[in-house]
Amino acid sequence: MMTKATHKSAVQKSLSQQTVAVRGGLNSDEQHGAVIPKISLSTCYQFEEFGKPRQFDYGRKSTPNRDSVETTIATLEGGVDAILTNSGMSAIHLLSVALLSPNDLVVAPHDCYGGSYRLFNSLSQKGYFKAQFVDQSDLEALKNVLALKPKLVLIETPSNPLLRVVDIEQIAKLAHEAGALVLVDNTFMTPILQSPFTLGADIIVHSCTKFLNGHSDLLAGVLVFNNQTLADHVLWWSNNIGTANSSFDAYLLQRGLRTLSVRVLTQQANALSIVAFLANHPKIAAVHHPSLPSTPGHEIAKKQQKGFGSLLSFELNTSADNIPKFVEQLQIFTLAQSLGGTESLLSHPTTMTHSGITAEARQAAGISDQLLRISVGLENIDDLINDLEQALAVI
Numbered sequence: 001m002m003t004k005a006t007h008k009s010a011v012q013k014s015l016s017q018q019t020v021a022v023r024g025g026l027n028s029d030e031q032h033g034a035v036i037p038k039i040s041l042s043t044c045y046q047f048e049e050f051g052k053p054r055q056f057d058y059g060r061k062s063t064p065n066r067d068s069v070e071t072t073i074a075t076l077e078g079g080v081d082a083i084l085t086n087s088g089m090s091a092i093h094l095l096s097v098a099l100l101s102p103n104d105l106v107v108a109p110h111d112c113y114g115g116s117y118r119l120f121n122s123l124s125q126k127g128y129f130k131a132q133f134v135d136q137s138d139l140e141a142l143k144n145v146l147a148l149k150p151k152l153v154l155i156e157t158p159s160n161p162l163l164r165v166v167d168i169e170q171i172a173k174l175a176h177e178a179g180a181l182v183l184v185d186n187t188f189m190t191p192i193l194q195s196p197f198t199l200g201a202d203i204i205v206h207s208c209t210k211f212l213n214g215h216s217d218l219l220a221g222v223l224v225f226n227n228q229t230l231a232d233h234v235l236w237w238s239n240n241i242g243t244a245n246s247s248f249d250a251y252l253l254q255r256g257l258r259t260l261s262v263r264v265l266t267q268q269a270n271a272l273s274i275v276a277f278l279a280n281h282p283k284i285a286a287v288h289h290p291s292l293p294s295t296p297g298h299e300i301a302k303k304q305q306k307g308f309g310s311l312l313s314f315e316l317n318t319s320a321d322n323i324p325k326f327v328e329q330l331q332i333f334t335l336a337q338s339l340g341g342t343e344s345l346l347s348h349p350t351t352m353t354h355s356g357i358t359a360e361a362r363q364a365a366g367i368s369d370q371l372l373r374i375s376v377g378l379e380n381i382d383d384l385i386n387d388l389e390q391a392l393a394v395i
């Protein structure tokens with residue numbers, strides 16, 4: 001296996017996350033002293049002399065912009081290294097290819113991100129590896145599947161769209177006892193609100209498309225490691241397959257990361273106000289948010305998270321026939337199925353993210369036709385609540 005030249009800028013552990021995110025890659029230009037890092041578009045790098053490559057040689061392996069973002073994200077998560085990819089799905093795909101052989105088993109949550117479910121399911125059907133999906137809050141079911149000695153266990157918490165929380169520390173401990181590596185999808189929480197390495201994760205994945213970039217204008221994914229040997233192994237595969245993203249997108253992601261902390265905390269404060277508003281509204285049947293004792297895993301969330309986040313879902317107390325009217329009456333919330341951007345988005349799982357599964361499967365998963373999910377943005381909170389109020393008034 002190819003080993004990686006030490007290409008990372010030093011990972012600094014002593015600074016707060018806020019400072020690390022704001023200052024990532026600053027002052028790295030020795031030629032002109034540019035404060036903000038340049039976008040380095042070159043795909044290849046001149047050798048210093050015959051037989052002597054520099055820090056970078058070819059862009060599929062690494063580039064200055066990717067390197068800088070990888071260092072920032074690794075530091076934010078308390079890891080030693082990170083690998084940036086062109087989407088969250090390509091990060092998960094990369095890890096599967098790097099770690100799993102045809103007889104290896106991956107265990108994922110029954111309610112994991114739809115794309116992860118589809119990826120594991122389709123690749124296992126082609127014989128690349130085996131996959132099992134399990135409700136990880138059901139300890140018996142979890143132990144039964146761990147008895148099959150999986151190679152990799154994916155944990156994703158809080159879940160989508162019901163925001164159920166599972167215990168990372170407990171699942172990671174059981175998975176380790178079974179000999180598995182533990183991958184945590186930390187997309188919904190971000191490193192600001194949840195630190196999976198301190199809870200036993202071996203690898204962290206993010207869809208940087210969501211909160212890490214935060215502006216809904218690029219696709220990217222990242223794998224974060226706390227073990228350099230494992231990181232080097234996966235980096236070899238990243239270069240082998242070609243999962244890198246562009247330097248321009250890495251530059252934009254670094255820019256988005258500078259405001260991560262303020263964005264996440266303000267979006268969360270907005271979300272808490274919306275939860276309080278919806279929870280007391282007569283036309284709302286249920287609200288799902290880890291801050292609420294009625295949401296499964298609330299006690300675990302208090303223990304393992306540093307906040308409750310800005311994703312929430314709710315059910316209207318009326319016929320699903322009223323959903324289009326309610327959604328069309330909204331002036332601010334945009335009907336779209338991503339999350340984590342500065343703008344508030346609303347989605348209807350039945351007709352959008354979860355339209356690919358049968359009505360029975362949706363029902364079994366607790367996803368009613370009256371369920372709507374909100375990714376709360378950075379707009380003024382009174383404007384957001386007034387918008388919901390006037391739209392609820394017409395149904």
Ligand SMILES: *Cc1c(COP(=O)(O)O)cnc(C)c1O
Pocket residue numbers: 087088089090113115116156185187188206207208209210219220221
């Ligand atoms: C969006 C998302 C992904 C996939 O990321 P892409 O960047 O869209 O490929 C994976 N996991 C979670 C939890 C997500 O929300």
